[in-house]
Amino acid sequence: MLLSLSHEVLESVTYAPILFTQSLETGTFLSVRPPPTFTDWQMRTLELEVRTGLTQGREVCRENQREQLPRRKAGVVSTMAGTKALLTLENFINGEFVPCNSYLDSYDPSTGDVYCRVPNSGKEEIEAAVEAARAAFPGWSARSPQERSQVLHRLADLLEQSLEELAQAESRDQGKTITLARTMDIPRSVQNFRFFASSILHHTSECTQMDHVGCLHYTVRAPVGIAGLISPWNLPLYLLTWKVAPAIAAGNTVIAKPSELTSVTAWMMCKLLERAGVPPGVVNIVFGTGPRVGEALVSHPEVPLISFTGSQPTAERITQLSAPHCKKLSLELGGKNPAIIFEDANLEECIPTTVKSSFANQGEICLCTSRIFVQKSIYSEFLEKFVEATRMWKVGVPSDPSASMGALISKAHLEKVRSYITKARTEGARILCGEGVDTLSLPPRNQAGYFMLPTVITDIKDDSCCMKEEIFGPVTCVVPFDSEEEVIQRANSVKYGLAATVWSSNVGRIHRVAKKLQSGLVWTNCWLIRELNLPFGGMKSSGVGREGAKDSYEFFTEIKTITIKH
Numbered sequence: 001m002l003l004s005l006s007h008e009v010l011e012s013v014t015y016a017p018i019l020f021t022q023s024l025e026t027g028t029f030l031s032v033r034p035p036p037t038f039t040d041w042q043m044r045t046l047e048l049e050v051r052t053g054l055t056q057g058r059e060v061c062r063e064n065q066r067e068q069l070p071r072r073k074a075g076v077v078s079t080m081a082g083t084k085a086l087l088t089l090e091n092f093i094n095g096e097f098v099p100c101n102s103y104l105d106s107y108d109p110s111t112g113d114v115y116c117r118v119p120n121s122g123k124e125e126i127e128a129a130v131e132a133a134r135a136a137f138p139g140w141s142a143r144s145p146q147e148r149s150q151v152l153h154r155l156a157d158l159l160e161q162s163l164e165e166l167a168q169a170e171s172r173d174q175g176k177t178i179t180l181a182r183t184m185d186i187p188r189s190v191q192n193f194r195f196f197a198s199s200i201l202h203h204t205s206e207c208t209q210m211d212h213v214g215c216l217h218y219t220v221r222a223p224v225g226i227a228g229l230i231s232p233w234n235l236p237l238y239l240l241t242w243k244v245a246p247a248i249a250a251g252n253t254v255i256a257k258p259s260e261l262t263s264v265t266a267w268m269m270c271k272l273l274e275r276a277g278v279p280p281g282v283v284n285i286v287f288g289t290g291p292r293v294g295e296a297l298v299s300h301p302e303v304p305l306i307s308f309t310g311s312q313p314t315a316e317r318i319t320q321l322s323a324p325h326c327k328k329l330s331l332e333l334g335g336k337n338p339a340i341i342f343e344d345a346n347l348e349e350c351i352p353t354t355v356k357s358s359f360a361n362q363g364e365i366c367l368c369t370s371r372i373f374v375q376k377s378i379y380s381e382f383l384e385k386f387v388e389a390t391r392m393w394k395v396g397v398p399s400d401p402s403a404s405m406g407a408l409i410s411k412a413h414l415e416k417v418r419s420y421i422t423k424a425r426t427e428g429a430r431i432l433c434g435e436g437v438d439t440l441s442l443p444p445r446n447q448a449g450y451f452m453l454p455t456v457i458t459d460i461k462d463d464s465c466c467m468k469e470e471i472f473g474p475v476t477c478v479v480p481f482d483s484e485e486e487v488i489q490r491a492n493s494v495k496y497g498l499a500a501t502v503w504s505s506n507v508g509r510i511h512r513v514a515k516k517l518q519s520g521l522v523w524t525n526c527w528l529i530r531e532l533n534l535p536f537g538g539m540k541s542s543g544v545g546r547e548g549a550k551d552s553y554e555f556f557t558e559i560k561t562i563t564i565k566h
């Protein structure tokens with residue numbers, strides 16, 4: 001098929017980055033031949049977006065002949081804002097795409113342009129989603145774990161078949177590199193469904209006997225009902241599916257609210273649910289802001305459980321709103337994660353891994369390192385090599401496969417991250433590389449994007465806000481320490497307790513230090529190697545509860561103890 005369309009329409013379609021490489025200039029139009037590797041779904045999405053361009057008065061030809069095509073189907077819409085056509089998302093309720101009467105702008109972080117409109121949902125949409133989820137619950141919860149498992153496997157397969165377009169969309173929506181989206185975000189989203197499709201088959205319950213009184217006791221578990229799932233913008237589909245998969249595997253129906261800043265891949269996943277065999281109403285996705293639709297979900301009396309991943313202030317609000325209803329809460333929050341590097345560490349491995357742990361995904365991972373404690377005897381050597389390696393961590397446009405880091409999520413967030421560096425400077429700290437020290441070079445089209453260089457700060461006090469508060473950007477502080485006891489005390493001296501890394505070749509020391517760190521996760525001589533069976537979560541202000549095979553199953557079910565007198 002050959003499509004001829006104007007630059008404006010082409011720029012606005014979901015697969016623009018792929019199509020541009022296949023395009024041929026013909027006057028005011030570009031002739032585009034979608035690659036043979038395009039899936040049916042990609043073709044359908046493209047045709048619908050182009051078609052909507054037509055209905056909106058765009059100049060579009062198909063097969064080189066102007067042809068009036070019918071209006072859009074639900075689920076894919078493009079509309080006009082000024083001269084640009086925008087991708088417009090819809091809520092997914094009871095198995096159908098439902099338009100909203102109010103929308104929010106969503107920005108492409110690599111250009112600063114609005115490219116998408118996200119439903120600005122509220123109470124009304126939550127009511128509709130609750131009704132759908134309530135109606136779907138008896139049927140879904142009555143299915144056997146094997147039947148639910150098959151549906152999850154099918155969904156995993158469909159996501160995997162769409163890996164490339166989901167990765168393209170995630171990278172554009174979030175600003176992360178296409179490489180990270182291809183190798184981490186989307187593969188992990190697929191794995192989330194496969195993992196819980198399998199783990200749901202292997203749970204057993206407890207049984208005890210009291211022969212002296214003729215009693216047998218056992219426990220049974222049942223799904224809780226309608227699960228409210230709220231996820232953040234840093235790993236959009238990855239963290240959303242980490243909640244949806246265990247919730248529906250256990251027999252719940254769900255209402256999910258992704259971040260309003262990164263809603264596109266969740267909406268794309270909705271298109272696969274019916275094909276995977278997910279019945280209408282089992283997964284409902286409502287889009288919009290936290291204060292409006294998030295609070296409507298959290299406050300709804302018929303949603304007994306909230307699984308939230310996000311910031312600590314939002315968690316406080318969710319806790320307040322849930323308290324009158326005694327809701328079950330799982331809170332996965334921020335971190336101020338230390339890396340502790342002893343003099344016997346293998347620096348060949350430690351330095352590249354610590355650069356990665358500090359700056360992966362623009363430093364926008366809750367598990368990223370932001371305080372690096374280095375034993376004094378190797379401090380200068382470490383610092384020199386670390387700064388050199390940081391300078392090699394390439395900032396580039398997200399579509400550049402050689403880039404290590406893309407754009408930050410938003411202008412507001414970029415300004416917030418930069419403000420920490422300004423504060424550090426005024427406190428007398430030294431900025432060794434990155435922001436304000438080195439020069440960032442970007443193509444003209446990306447000059448207004450939300451980019452910054454990975455930044456290393458030193459000569460900073462432990463009580464500085466850069467050492468205490470979560471910055472959630474590509475900024476890390478390096479400081480020296482003398483002894484094991486001292487560094488444990490300093491590492492524990494923040495309100496957070498999510499993840500820590502320890503680098504040493506002394507096994508005894510590793511066990512001692514790991515045990516004393518106030519942290520839900522401790523990686524030694526590595527970072528971010530995840531075992532999904534084991535508990536994930538934080539201590540102190542980093543959260544309440546744990547996620548994982550057994551932990552998620554326990555959270556998404558209610559347990560009951562039954563006593564039989566015989």
Ligand code: NAD
Nearest residue numbers: 231232233258259290291294295310311314332333334366
């Ligand atoms: P955020 O708290 O601003 O938003 C998270 C989600 O909550 C979004 O969907 C948002 O719309 C919603 N929300 C906001 N206000 C709400 C309200 N009043 N009621 C209900 N919902 C509301 O967090 P963010 O900026 O999207 O994400 C970054 C934060 O997430 C960082 O603190 C990071 O450390 C944390 N995080 C933690 C983990 C983890 O597993 N521990 C993983 C990723 C991110």
